[in-house]
Amino acid sequence: MENRKRSGLGRSSEGGFRKPEGGSQGGAKKRYFAKPTPPGFEKASKPDIVFGVQSVLETLKGTKEIEKILLQRDFGHNEVEKLAFERGIPVQRVPLEKLNRVTMKVHQGVIAFVSAVNYAKISNVVADVFEKGEVPLLLVLDRITDVRNFGAIARTAECAGVNAIVVAARGAAQINADAMKTSSGALNHLPVCRENSLWQVISELQQSGIQIVACTEKATEELYNIDFSIPTAILMGSEEDGISENLLEQADYSTKIPMVGKIGSLNVSVATGVILYEAVRQRNK
Known part of the structure; x- marks a missing residue:
């Protein structure tokens, strides 16, 4: 009798032996289920x-x-x-x-x-904008490496009517499926220019009559005092250490977003949205 108990077999009402309910000999089989992804978290897309x-x-x-x-x-x-x-x-x-x-x-x-996108040449973009009789509004990103920040910036830029985003060939976020998703498809409509030297790009933009406005906490001038109604390229830097010193010195103007709270800075994608929509406000007067 002890052997029967030990093996998990019991006597059935018909006089024979039956297996325990819900499984095979040795107990019920364990079932394993994948844990649900917690809200707010998504698996990163595999790179192409x-x-x-x-x-x-x-x-x-x-x-x-x-x-x-x-x-x-x-x-x-x-x-x-x-x-x-x-x-x-x-x-x-x-x-x-x-x-x-x-x-x-x-x-x-x-x-x-x-890359998930085809890159454009900034010189071609600028020439095309001027030929259409439009006032250029460009965005130059210095070492924005977070893919989702880049995607969010692209989404806002497209909504604000930015003509192109300029990034460096090295040290910039990879434009992959995650960037495309975060941009909500904006990168399908907004030209992205990947250039070897942002310093050279800024110099060429200035020669084309486009002012360079650097957004930095080090500035003393608030963004509401800058004229964004004229041809403008807005320069944004990395969240770690801001805009590179050589690019900051090259800019025509430096400006900051006024802060009244206890936290002294904004996420770069949010800051970009604030300054872009000040440009939109001025241009739609």
Whole structure:
């Protein structure tokens, strides 16, 4: 009798033995369910990547925009590096472990991150805006690296009628599926210009008669005292340390958003919205 109890078998009303309810011998089977995603949290989208030497080479020879290329640190491929240099695509040398974290498939020491948008040239955008008889309103982003911040900025910029966003080829947020989603599709309509030198871009914009207005906590002038009705490029910096010093010195004006609360700064996407809509207010008078 002890053996029967130990095995989980009991006597049925028909005189035989029956298994315990709800499972097989040894007890009921456990069922495992995925935990629900907590509210406010979303899984990040997988980046659009191309891997393997031949695949990356063909992508470099094509028309797709590439954000950056990761090369295994102790692996060199002259043709990949040459084509990337010619197209102004950043190449980062990284350990094998980092490549394996991106994909465990056979990457052969090279991975390319494909952009979700096609980039425009800022010179072409400016020429087109002037030809249409419009007053340019541009946004220059210095080292905005958070993808969701970038997406939120793009959404506001498109709604505010910004003609283009300018970012640096290096040190800027990757424009991937997350950026597209956060922008609510704005990046499908708003030109993004990826340039090698923001300093050079600012200089060229100034030569075209476009004023550069830097938004920084270091400024003494409040944004309501700036004339945004004329051709303007608004310069925003990273949340960590703001606008680079050389770009700040290059700007025509520096301005700040007045703060009356105890917290002395705004999120960069919120700050961008505030200054853009002051420009909209002035232009719609």
